Amino acid sequence: MLVTMTVNGTEVARDIEPRVLLVHFLREELGMTGTHWGCDTSNCGACVVQLDGTPVKSCTVLAAMADGHSVKTVEGLAEGGTLDPIQQGFMEEHGLQCGFCTPGMMLTTNALLKENPNPTETDIREAISGQICRCTGYATIVRAVQWAAEHPAGGDAAAAEAGTEASVAEPEKEVAGA
């Protein structure tokens, strides 16, 4: 069957079997391996993408069910070379260890911040409660989301960017000085 959907703003069409799951459609048909395929049983949340802006576990959605809809994956979070605040937050607060759960975590919390720009720690933990970080890194993930909430895109994003440049530039200076 022919399936057409918008993935990260670009319309794609593929002729697939009805049984192809959205996670496999993204990874195998489109080659977008940023969406991770984990437990396969709707538990771990590594495969979370946004379907029409809502986080879903893409191992439990048929690609056919996304026909005519829009999908956002981790590849679509950054806009024109500028990281989404949530991506920046995961960098700043080291919201990952192995990084396997990270794309799903970022898409869930990106949606959370759109609905609730100032979430409490409880709100954040509730939002990611269906996602597993096997590195036990939840504390830094929570801090990453808090960082993103404090640095919204278009708000003081420029300041955040400047801050990043400074933190990158500083060691270079030291090296240069040494």
Add this chain to the structure above:
Amino acid sequence: MQIPAPFDYAKATSLDDAVALLSRYGEDAHVIAGGHSLLPMMKLRLARPDWLIDINDLHELDFIRREGDVLVVGALTRHHTLLESEEVQALFPIIGDAERVVADPIVRNRGTLGGSLCQADPAEDLSTVCTVLGAEAVVHGASGDRVLSMDQFHVGPYETAVAFDEVLTEVRIPIRPRSSSAYEKVERRVGDWAVAAAGASVTFADDGTLADVAIGTTAVGLETRASAAEAVLRGKVPTEELIAEAGRLTGEAVDPMADQRGSVEYKRHLANELTQRTLRKAIARAQGQEA
């Protein structure tokens, strides 16, 4: 990699189209809504439909509206929508109690009320909720609507009265004055099925006695309401002693199976304790106190 066995797929464009497709493809066709119960079963080959009829485009089944003293909830209403509805929380706090423990927030974005009820998993929360609220299920087929009580709707584990060429369209919940409700569940971790759960709905008469009580349980082998426990409280002013007795009788009435979630004794204990907690909470809520 777990993928379902091959099947054919059709998107229904209207309720009548869905019924026509189901009639055409027969018993081997299956409705899919959120798909969060059906697709995992299809991956494990526990379900193997030849056809899937997708009803996600039937937005006319995604609604919450009040019709006089009845709250009508469309079958395609997502768990997330129910949880976010202030009207639902105010009228039936049991729905919020239960929805908060249905799987996890991301699964609740997709899963639907109708899907949960039609799946009829013995460990599924919303059947108990609808049962104790005295809800009716409206089922649509080629010859029109049928209105079923939850007892009539629920035939057994994984089995409902919905025929292969019918679709559950809405749930009708009566709104009663001086009443409230609660649900309590014990699960091993977020998103897991219940080890045990209990739901209660109470309605007070003018004189402070309980005009009506409904007690239901989840995942402990009691298909019907805990009628002996209800009888203890009906017509009485509720006291701690009566609540304890109702819990004890519910613990006796259930017929749980020992499994990795716990022993028979543990599950009977949970049925007893959770019944008491939901009764206390429902009573406090009906009396205008938040438990």
